[in-house]
Amino acid sequence: MQTQATAARRRARAWPVPPAGTALLLIWAWTPLAAFAAPKTDVIVLVNGDRLTGEIKSLEHNRLKFSTDHMGTVYIEWDKVARVQSDQYLLLEREDGLRYYGQLKPGTEDGRLQVDRGDTRSTPESVAMTSVVRAVPIEGGEFIDRLDGYVSAGLDIAKANDRRSMDFAGGLSSRTREREWAFDGSVNLTDDDSGETSERYDAGLQYRQFRERRDFYLGFGELSRNTELDLNLRTLVGGGYGQYFVQTNTADWVGGLGLAYSNEHYTGEEQFNSLEAVFYTTFSIFRYDFPETDIGGTLSLLPSLTKSGRYRTEGDLHAKYEFVDDLYFELRLWGSFDSDPPVAGATKSDYGLVTSLGYSF
Numbered sequence: 115m116q117t118q119a120t121a122a123r124r125r126a127r128a129w130p131v132p133p134a135g136t137a138l139l140l141i142w143a144w145t146p147l148a149a150f151a152a153p154k155t156d157v158i159v160l161v162n163g164d165r166l167t168g169e170i171k172s173l174e175h176n177r178l179k180f181s182t183d184h185m186g187t188v189y190i191e192w193d194k195v196a197r198v199q200s201d202q203y204l205l206l207e208r209e210d211g212l213r214y215y216g217q218l219k220p221g222t223e224d225g226r227l228q229v230d231r232g233d234t235r236s237t238p239e240s241v242a243m244t245s246v247v248r249a250v251p252i253e254g255g256e257f258i259d260r261l262d263g264y265v266s267a268g269l270d271i272a273k274a275n276d277r278r279s280m281d282f283a284g285g286l287s288s289r290t291r292e293r294e295w296a297f298d299g300s301v302n303l304t305d306d307d308s309g310e311t312s313e314r315y316d317a318g319l320q321y322r323q324f325r326e327r328r329d330f331y332l333g334f335g336e337l338s339r340n341t342e343l344d345l346n347l348r349t350l351v352g353g354g355y356g357q358y359f360v361q362t363n364t365a366d367w368v369g370g371l372g373l374a375y376s377n378e379h380y381t382g383e384e385q386f387n388s389l390e391a392v393f394y395t396t397f398s399i400f401r402y403d404f405p406e407t408d409i410g411g412t413l414s415l416l417p418s419l420t421k422s423g424r425y426r427t428e429g430d431l432h433a434k435y436e437f438v439d440d441l442y443f444e445l446r447l448w449g450s451f452d453s454d455p456p457v458a459g460a461t462k463s464d465y466g467l468v469t470s471l472g473y474s475f
Contacts, residue, residue, distance in 0.1 A: 154183055157199040158190065161224070166190075170200055172262075173249035175400040175408075176363035187439065191402065192363060195243065196224040203232075205291055206241065207248040209362055211327035214241060215252065215291055247363050252291050262287050266444060268470030277306040281468045294322045302466065314464075315339040328358040332372060343452065344381040344460040350374050354392055369395040374416065380457040388420035406436040424454040434472075444470050 154169040158180060168182035178190045200218040206229065207213050216231040219238045227246065228238040268281040280303045287296035302314040318336040325331065336350040354372020361367075372392040379385050398410035411431040418424040432446040449465035 154181060155201055156180075157197075157220075158195060159197040160190070161194055161196045170198075170202060170204065170249070170251065172251075173246065175402070177402060178249075189439070192243070192246075197221050198227055198243075202251045204249050205252045205289070206246050207361070208241070208245045209247055210245075211329075211358060211361065213291075213324075214239070247361055250289055252289070262475070264472055264474040266470040266472030268444075268468050270467075270469060277304070279304040279466070279468070281470055283470070283472070292324055294324070296320045302468070304466075312342045313339065314342070314466075322356075328361065330356050332356050332370065334374075340450065340464060342461060342464045343450065343455070344457055346379040346381060348379075349377045351376075352390075352392060360397075364401070365397070365399050367395070367397045378456065380455075380460065382457065384457055386456045388418050388424075390416045390418050390420075390426070392416050408432075408434040408436075408442075410434075421454065421456075424452070426453070427451045440474050442472050442474070444468075444472055446470070 154167060156168060156170045158166045158168070158170075158178070160166070166180065166182060166188075168180050168188075171179040171181055171187070173179070173192060176192045178192055178195060179187060180190055181187045197220075198218050199220045203215065203217060205213060205215050206227070214229045214231070216229045216238075219228040219230045221228045221240075223240075225243050227241045227243055229241055230238040263284070263286045265284040266282070268279075270277075270279040270281075281300065282302075283298075283300040285296065285298035287294065297317075297319050299317040300315070303311070304314075305311040316336065316338045318334065321333040323331040323333075332354045334350075334352055334354075336348075338348045338350070339346060352372050352374030354370050356368060356370030359367045359369055371394075374390045374392050376388050376390055377385070378388070392414065393416075394412065394414040396410070396412040398408060401407045409432070412429065414428045416426045416428075418426075427450070429449045430446065431448075432444055434442050434444045436442040446468045447465070448468070449463065451463045452460075453462065455462060
């Protein structure tokens with residue numbers, strides 16, 4: 115299976131599945147609406163004593179995203195923050211997977227958050243800021259305010275054989291207290307001076323239901339097409355179980371397993387149905403000294419339970435450099451392999467290198 119660790123790149127996603135053209139139209143349509151925000155009444159006190167008033171947008175990968183009226187959106191390193199106060203209801207996650215949900219009340223001690231869960235019978239709970247690796251507003255505001263997303267586009271040209279490759283990608287995701295969904299899609303079109311053209315499309319939807327600590331249930335669906343492999347369309351639906359092995363302010367590592375049903379249409383109108391086991395792992399490493407860097411990858415293994423000896427693998431490795439706020443340059447290497455394609459003579463593998471410019475919101 116195929117990805118981009120977003121989110122994110124940013125957060126490590128367990129089943130990365132790149133995008134299709136429809137996603138891009140939706141993303142571009144929604145992007146301007148993201149400007150609407152909640153009242154900017156949150157207060158940040160830095161370790162040097164500076165005080166900022168605005169709106170907490172998110173905390174991820176050791177960076178607090180903070181929206182202000184006069185400076186726009188600023189990014190603050192989490193270890194440079196002494197105290198936080200917020201009337202928003204925030205979901206906080208610690209390194210060990212423990213989650214807190216509530217408002218942040220004014221504190222008197224640097225380096226600690228006072229989390230008010232909204233229970234009038236209890237006092238706010240003190241949480242060490244160094245243990246918090248993620249924070250996101252959950253309730254309140256419009257649906258559009260709770261969306262995260264990205265779009266990217268790339269063009270690669272080789273003069274020797276007049277080869278041209280265009281790549282488009284995009285995605286949307288949203289999180290609540292107990293669940294998360296993400297939609298990703300990609301389009302890759304390649305041609306050369308011999309007149310040969312290849313098309314590669316992927317679109318997928320992923321749903322997570324979080325359990326206690328680091329575990330979660332996973333449901334997913336994917337549509338893919340790759341003319342290089344003589345694959346007209348593959349429909350994949352399944353579910354599984356995953357876990358965060360590592361979740362810190364500098365790295366994420368996720369793994370899991372599951373079962374999937376696939377329906378494949380190959381060139382020649384041949385159709386095949388199969389049941390596959392799914393094993394996957396994905397990682398991301400972050401660095402926010404200049405240049406800000408996100409390095410990540412995904413590897414999935416899908417052995418067939420229907421056709422003995424057949425297995426498929428999907429891999430992805432990327433490096434992303436943010437050179438202006440929310441604008442980034444990405445280098446991505448991807449590959450696909452099928453040990454025993456159902457159609458005789460079909461190509462077993464396909465791979466590519468993509469360079470692109472992207473924007474996250």
